[in-house]
Amino acid sequence: MRIERNHLLVYILTFGVFGILNTEMGVIGILPLIADHFHVSISTAGLIVSLFALAVAISGPILPSLFSGMNRKKVMLLVLGIFIAGNLVSAITSDFTVLLIARVVPAFFHPVYCSMAFTVAAASVNKDEASKAVAKVFIGVSAGMVLGVPVSNMIATATSLAYAMLFFAAINTVAFIATLLFVPSMPVTNKPSYGTQLRVLRKSTIWLSIAAVIFMNGAVFGVYSYLAEYLKTVTNYTWNTISLMLFLYGAANIVGNMLAGKLLKNHALRTIKFYPFALGAVYILLFILGQFSVPMAFIILVWGVLGGIGGNITQYWIVSAAPEAPEFANGVFLTSANLGTTIGASVCGLFISGISTQYVVLGGILFLIFSIAAMYPRLSITADCRYLNNAK
Template identity: 65%
Template sequence: MARRNNLMIFILTIGVFGILNTEMGVIGILPSLADHYHVSVSQAGLLVSLFALGVAISGPILPLLFSGMDRKKVMLLVLGVFLIGNIMSIFTTNFTIALIARVVPAFFHPIYCSLAFSVAASSVRKEDAAKAVSKVFIGVSAGMVVGVPIVSFIANAASIEMAMAFFAVINAVVFLVTFLFVPTMPVKEKLSYGAQLRVLKKSKTWLSIAAVIFLNAAVFGVYSYLAEYLETVTNMSPNMISFMLFVYGGANIIGNMVAGKLLAHSAMKSVIAFPFVLGGVYLILFFAGEITLPMAIMTFIWGIVAGIGGNINQFWMASSAPEAPDFANGLFLTSCNIGTTVGAAAGGLFISGMGAKYVVLVGILSLILGLATILLRYYRHDPSEQLSD
């Protein structure tokens, strides 16, 4: 049983990597895609922004609608939709078709990811749930920060078509192993849509949504401009910047490994400590960001803390509505996308108005707001139970 569960969690991790890589991998090749489709770079950016918008819209809706279906069948459906979209992207040179091939799968993205978190958590003992989810989050981190340079390398070394084929191959492999090795998983206790939607009546849910938005804005409001910060503030070379992006990505994966243990042993303390730790990292970046060695060290530490933060966000949202796990994970994905969008927009405003160095203030302000919502939920909802962590 343990071996089967480990295999299933591994498959879910690779599946999440394939889906997140499809979403984020094109970031590093947008100029090449603009040339390929004969559009401007800003138009090519729609391949990213419309995908994120699709995820944000469908996040609380489609996981709810599919929550009563056999989980294996739903996973195969989502992987099949992504595979078809990937194949269309390989062969089309029409930008409109390329947009459709990305936006349609985007609506199915939250279904697979929310199921992956729920299935991983339910496949082990309750006390090991956080560790299981943290393993799936390795796929999330790898898809978001490691997939970008991999896809960029393939596009430069071979072609845009081969880079797109990389997305297709990953999703095809996951589809096959899911079909062969994942058992059927019918939902034993189907919750009505109304029962799941009732979690939106709880202030605890809305405080958790707000916290996830602010904490994700705190991370991606600064990370989105890491390359800009390293170039203009630290004065690193392009090759060194590429290396530091790899360092951040690797550290992010390490953070996921650490997060499972932290949340399993001391969940509430970890949640409350996170804004303080990341805030400390940002203060050091602000005051020592112009010096190469401290900046390199702090980028590594920042990556670890950010990796932990993703797990904390998922735990915080899921723990607010344990009676509707799939719906809660859908809300988590929507909240994360809203936070990323708001944080990146705010970071751009701070850079244009004050300079790249001051982008860290977006992170610090977001952390203050996130901490406020965390403490408000903590003191209003079951403090004695949470203190036992």
């Protein structure tokens, strides 16, 4: 029975993460509608995405640590309640400033729920199964990114902008009810002190891990951010085919999450060592064969799988450097990942504006080189390697 309850807990956490990522990413699909509805420019409407990400990056190392001593069930209910309220306000407001506030306030609590979900999932199973449990939660991240954009667009187009916002609220409400009814009370008995959590920042391994995650996320999302543009201008796909390819990438991403748990459980070091080279090979093929429609579909499939594996690797890489403070480490991971996405998209955008869209992959390869430069020194640290070998 305990095993069944633990599986149910992981599924609820996965759905909760899906709801939060759905709220974060889903608005991308309705930005033009938001701009029209609130009579603002598309760049101004984009603030509801960029400020959300900024709030996550700021709160990542702070709020998860502050909430780490509270009953985890109560914290999860609090965060989901805040997201429900934010989405309800977003659905009824006619003021763009109110919409921004209703988006940014919940964003500060995004790392609280997600870092806690990773920590609770890992703690709900034995040590050997921890990476697989975390990988299941990452499926919620991928599903939120994949389904949020097209579903919100479909709802808003068929009905209204308000109903799209209510859809976000409904998903969070289902997660809230499931947490309330089926998640047991989870008081924290051995909360690490704030000093213990902050002391992990003294370790060289954590800073090497942060750098590696920033560069790795920059490599993945810096190129992915311009995938639709690449498929349009280089591969010359139609918009319907581009939509299909984006779904293909997302579905492959979910498969990658499933594979990642097994890989990190059984071959952690080997997976981490070879991952940058595998992604680099995909980018080289993307550059060489990007103009050919059939090979491009296979490249996107493999790229999507590697993207899902990469998300798990980056989370594992930081948390394994600070196992004594998991909530704090997961918060640092979320901040690093968001910074990497922001920096990667900006730098890769420079390659597009400076040369052409086809050369966006050079930005990804550049970030991969930097990630290797940060990753391999950490692998050479004896104590850290011993920890990772024990995790294999």
